[in-house]
Amino acid sequence: MFAVVSAIVESLSHPESDTYLIGLCLKGHTQSFGRLYQRHQQKVRSTLYQLCGADGLDDLVQEVFLRAWKGLTKFRQTAQFTTWLYRITWNVASDRRRSYAQIRSRQVSVEDSQLQSIPSYGTDTTNQLNTIHYQDLVQRGLAQLSSDHRTVLVLHDLEGLPQKEIAEIVGIPVGTVKSRLFHARAALKNFLDSQGVEL
Amino acid sequence: MNHQDFDRDREQRLVAFIRQHRSIAPPPAIDLQQSILAQIQHQAQPHRNISSAKSFKWLWLIPASIVSASMIIWQINRPIQTALTDTDRQIIEASLVTGWSVATSEESESDQLLITNYQ
Numbered sequence: 150m151f152a153v154v155s156a157i158v159e160s161l162s163h164p165e166s167d168t169y170l171i172g173l174c175l176k177g178h179t180q181s182f183g184r185l186y187q188r189h190q191q192k193v194r195s196t197l198y199q200l201c202g203a204d205g206l207d208d209l210v211q212e213v214f215l216r217a218w219k220g221l222t223k224f225r226q227t228a229q230f231t232t233w234l235y236r237i238t239w240n241v242a243s244d245r246r247r248s249y250a251q252i253r254s255r256q257v258s259v260e261d262s263q264l265q266s267i268p269s270y271g272t273d274t275t276n277q278l279n280t281i282h283y284q285d286l287v288q289r290g291l292a293q294l295s296s297d298h299r300t301v302l303v304l305h306d307l308e309g310l311p312q313k314e315i316a317e318i319v320g321i322p323v324g325t326v327k328s329r330l331f332h333a334r335a336a337l338k339n340f341l342d343s344q345g346v347e348l
Numbered sequence: 349m350n351h352q353d354f355d356r357d358r359e360q361r362l363v364a365f366i367r368q369h370r371s372i373a374p375p376p377a378i379d380l381q382q383s384i385l386a387q388i389q390h391q392a393q394p395h396r397n398i399s400s401a402k403s404f405k406w407l408w409l410i411p412a413s414i415v416s417a418s419m420i421i422w423q424i425n426r427p428i429q430t431a432l433t434d435t436d437r438q439i440i441e442a443s444l445v446t447g448w449s450v451a452t453s454e455e456s457e458s459d460q461l462l463i464t465n466y467q
Binding site for chain 2: 211306
């Protein structure tokens with residue numbers, strides 16, 4: 150209890166902490182929100198990209214930060230700001246998936262055709278081609294996972310979040326996180342095996 | 349290497365592979381931050397007022413609880429009062445008169461004794 154209180158007091162007094170900046174935001178300092186944006190936008194952007202792809206990515210990032218701004222008054226000072234922001238990110242990604250569910254198949258075929266029309270890299274080295282090829286495989290492997298499995302795998306293996314924090318973000322027990330992670334990895338491994346990737 | 353170690357090793361290699369070959373998100377539009385901040389300023393909420401209103405909402409509980417506690421303490425410590433009947437009043441009056449008479453007669457006797465002894 151004492152440790153929590155002292156951590157809060159310390160974070161409140163530290164001029165660069167998220168909590169301190171949030172306090173300024175709540176007093177109407179929008180520039181402080183700009184500092185929070187600069188600090189966290191890369192993680193938000195990367196997560197949204199892995200979950201939703203590049204289509205309309207800027208709009209999604211904007212939606213996340215607008216929701217965060219509107220919800221700042223509800224943010225509990227004892228909570229971790231990054232966890233809270235990841236939760237908003239996950240909600241925005243889920244909303245996006247739901248709204249795009251009807252046209253997903255059409256998008257996939259378009260993406261496939263775009264992938265097939267990747268320009269030839271005759272002048273590039275073999276390593277660069279391999280990198281592009283493997284990036285494409287990982288992206289396609291992630292795309293074929295269910296949204297639940299993909300979310301857990303992206304947050305854990307790509308964003309490096311601990312399982313406990315993922316459980317808090319997604320709102321599921323830690324055991325379920327472990328289970329989903331296991332199945333997601335197995336499915337991705339099978340996909341990569343089928344594409345001739347030996348790990 | 350047992351089966352569990354083998355599985356763990358395979359998982360670690362898989363994680364390393366997807367981390368190494370993860371696609372990098374395209375860079376944001378140059379004016380994205382400005383756009384977000386502009387929207388925020390446009391719809392700027394009276395955050396401080398809302399939060400201060402919320403935080404001071406419970407303050408009315410302080411005087412109310414003080415008054416309630418005082419009332420309870422007063423009720424507990426208050427001596428029990430019962431209504432006096434005419435008979436009770438007469439008995440008390442008689443008792444006071446008797447007591448007063450005895451006290452005055454004893455006082456005069458003791459005064460006389462004192463005077464006698466002094467002389």
